[in-house]
Amino acid sequence: KREGDNLILEKRIPFSQACLGTRLEVETLEGKKLKVKVPAGVQQESKLRLKGHGLPAGPLGGRGDLLVRIAIQIPKKLTREQKKAVRRLAELGL
Secondary structure (H helix, E strand, C coil): CCCCCCCEEEEEEEHHHHHHHHEEEEECCCCCCHHHHEEECCCCCCCEEEEECCCCCCCCCCCCCEEEEEEECCCCCCCCHHHHHHHHHHHHCC
């Protein structure tokens, strides 16, 4: 998706990675692979900015940014063990 000279890339991560943090690999328009640190406690729709990795910004030679939008995956179905783990987390206030 484009927003001015910026590009927006959506990355889906599981609930556990949203809570604990993770590192994601993203690819730029040029095919370059970059590592992005996702902080612990990241929220749904948060945007992580990679400066200068968006679209060319006109005749002055600058570039927009690549924004990585976080989408937290919530599973539709859970195994019995997963349900037990989620109930335990709920008991702990999470």
